[in-house]
Amino acid sequence: MIQHLPALIIALPLLTAFLMPLIGRISPTFRKLFAFIMIFLVAIIGILLVHEVHSKGIILYTFGAPQPGETTPSSLKIPVRIIFEIDGLGAFMVIVSIILAFTAMFYALPYFKEERGLDRFYALLFLLLAGILGMELTGDMFNFFVFLEIASISASALIAFCIDRSETLEAGIKYLAISSIGALFFLLSVGLLYGEYDALNMAMLAKSISNTFIDKMALILILGALLMKAGIAPMHMWLPDAYAEASPPVTLCVIAATQASMYGLLRMIFTIFHPSIDIAFLPALIIALSLITIGIGATMTLIQNRLTRAIAFAGVAEMGYILLGVGTAMYAGIKGYGEVALEGAIFHVLNDAIDMGLLFLVAGSVYLATRELDMNNLGGLARRMRFTAITFLIALLASSGMPPMNGFASKLLIYESTYALNPILSIIAILASILMLAIFVRIFYSVFLGPELPNLRDARDPPVLMLIPMLILSILIIFLGIFPSYAIDKLVDPAVRSLIDAKGYVSAVIGGG
């Protein structure tokens, strides 16, 4: 049982997705119960898997054979089987996705009441979860592409789910076009690498990649594809549309998909390409892109009138902070302050997911109570919606990087390391963060404070079932903010160590050192 956990964590959401239309025929209540039980099981499997990885090291799961090398024709000597390889970073990402998917599902159950077609909604949500988890666990380039496509198809169908609003359609097709072009570039570079090395296996590729022109081309194509999927400027424009127009539970899962693309970036750069590929301008380019992203995200947040759109642009800026850490680590190598930068970046993946998730849940509660997202038509909600106001305050402090919330802990690591690289970078990053705080305070004021509007007098906090996921995320934010060393020791450090130890990743598959 335990050794089949990596397969189960993909199989279970897939099974649930395809059973959903059948289950929905029995009764809507049973469907809700089934969705809840299944997400709970997936979460338990995920936690067991992470525990296994932390206690026993890299888990290798070969589909159809006990060992990756077994039953391959002796002339090949290359593992052609599909393998899942879960190291510290994969385990960390599983935790991030499961937190987001679990809270999203919890929130979705009471959020959608009278909507039709909920079977398909839950089916797509579980399919998206399977795609995201697959991206994070797989050890095979082509398999990564397949899961990337599964995730983007189901995510765009979910974004465009409420087809009676035309904006959702626009956001959905934008997301699908961007992700399929990105995925095709990824496939092209998989083809390039396969043609050169006869291997699709990430470990095998990591071992054989040298500094040839084709490798450089493949790296650039892969980076382009994954940066596009991670919402980095100048290809960030799909992200605010998708985040703002989708319903909050969907947004949470799309955030998980974005973070999975960021994981793909880390894996490709540091495990597969980093030691052997030498492109001089690349780290500087990544840092420049991240600063542009932070700048665009912070300034565009300023001019938004729609609550969800403002939050979404803040999300763009947060992705920029993660990339800034990555770029610094590429510049300095994973040692000294480069390691600190990578630690900050990976920790910020978790924190960004939680902060943004909570902000979108709050926006969903506001929308549910008032049917309004335009900030000019909102005001004085704090008197009627106390709990929502408090959670929003927590989330805004966290996402603008104020102590004692979790965003501060990870941003401090990023500031510290970029300061060692170049003080100007960290000054820009800190200034953008302060700007974000100012903008968020203004948003808080215009939505929750000020005079009470007469048409919003009957606004209420959402039902208890929806408060629970918001409470879980708030507690996580405060806990990670006060005891960051706990999360860093338990979760982030194994992830960073697994990236440093690229040779360990390779030798787990191929053997030797």
Next chain:
Amino acid sequence: MIQNLPYIAVALLIIIGLYATIFKKNLIKIIMGITILESGVNLFLITLGYRKGAVAPIYTNLPEGTKVPQSLTFPVPQALTLTSIVIGVAVLALMLAIAVQIYRKYRTLDVTKIRRLRG
């Protein structure tokens, strides 16, 4: 030269596809561009596995005197291409479905007019 012809076709298909997705205004044409781009990538994968004078790698149906595996084409790229084609059909179907819905709402497929989301 002649054996490089497929690669030239691949480059042309990818360039045409990218051109259509970036510069065309009609949503259907953009979707066609993405599909052409996908055909280019698929052709590239197939070309990778080709060997001159080789036959399809179906063990039960080999001609007499075939040397295994020297005169077989590579099966892996073909498997990849099949998967990629299936995914491409799913993407195409979803994009066209959304395009139909967009046409119902906006009564146009011109992307410069379908822009409620901006800024």
